[in-house]
Amino acid sequence: MSRLPQIDSAQAPPKQAELFAAVEKKLGRVPNLVRVIGNSTAALRGYLEFSAALGGGAGLDPQQREVLAITVAQANGCGYCLAAHCTIAKSTGLSAEAISGARTGSTQDDVHRALIQFTNAVIERRGRVDDSELAAFRAAGFSDEAVVEVVAHVSINVFTNYLNNLAETEIDFPAVPELPAAEPAAACSTSQCVSA
Template identity: 45%
Template sequence: MPLHTVEPETTTDEAAALFTATHRALGVVPNLARVMANSPAVLKGYLGVVTALSAEGSLAVDVCESIALLVAQENRSDYCLSVHAFRGTRTAGLSAAEATRARRGQADDPWTAAVLDLAAVVVRDRGTLTDEQLAAARCAGLSDGQIVEVVAHVALHVFTNYLATAARVDIDWPLVRHTD
C-alpha cells in the first residue's frame, strides 16, 4: 500500500505554503512532493536544498540533471528517471541521446564526464572516495567546492529515489524505466 499523498487543494496548514513554494521552485507540485508533505519538515528541507543548489551552486543545470539521471539509474528509480528525463530534455537543454548517456555516466564534454565519473563513484561506493579519485576530479578541473556540490546532488537524489520507491509514488511524468 503506497504512502498517503497530501492534496494541495485540501490542505490549509504549513503544507499549503510549502506547496506554493514547491510550485514556484519546480513549476508543478509533483506526486513526490505530495508524499513529502506528510512531514512538512521534510518538504521544507528538500525545497531548501534544491533552492540553494540551483540558486547558489556552481554546477550548470544540465550537469545537475545529468547527475540526477545517473543516480536514478543506479538506484533503479523509475519515478526519478521519469522526472529528470523530462526536466533534463525540456528545461535543461539535454538531447534525448545526452540524457540516455548520462544515465550510464557518459558525456561528450570532458568536464561533465569527470563530474559523472565522480558522481558514479559516490553513489556506488556510498561516498567513499580514494585519494586517486579526488585527484582525478581535481585534474579534470573540479574545485573542492564543486566536488562538495556533486556529493550534495548525489545525496539529494538518493533521498528522492529511496522515498519515491518506498512510497510507491505514482509517476506523474512521461514514463522512463530503468530497464529501458
C-alpha cells in the same frame, strides 16, 4: 498507486498548504513527489530549502546537476526520479545523447564522463573515493566547491530516490524505459530517453 498518501493541496493542513502554494507558483503544479514528502512538514520544508540552496550553487551548472541526478536515479532504480530528471534535463538543453550517457555511464563528453564517474564513485563507496578519482574529477575542471556540491546533490537525490521507491509514487512525468541488463548502451536510443 502510491503506498503513502499523496497529499492533496486543497486538503492539506495550513503549513503544508503554504509550502505547496510556493511549489505551485514556481512549477505551475505540485508534483506527486512533493505531495508524498508533504506527509512530513519538516521533511518538506527541509527538502525545498535544500533544493533551492543547491540550485543556486556555483560548483555545478544546471545541466551538470541533471546529469548527476539521472546518474543517481539510475543507480538507485528510481523510475519517478528518472522520469522527472530526464524531463528537466531536456528543458536545460541537454541532448538526448547526454541524457542517455548519464543513464548508461557512456558518453563522449569528457566533463560529463568525469562527473558521472565521480558521482558513481561517491555512491558506490559512500564518499570514500580514491585520491586518483578525486584528482581525475579536479583535472576535468571541477573545483572543491563542485566536490562538495556533488556530495550534497547525491544526498538529496538519494533521499528522493529512496522515498519514491518506498512510496511507489505515481509518476507524473513522461516515463522513460528501463534499461535491459545485457546491453545498457543500446537500450536507450535518443528517442526513448527523452520521451515527450
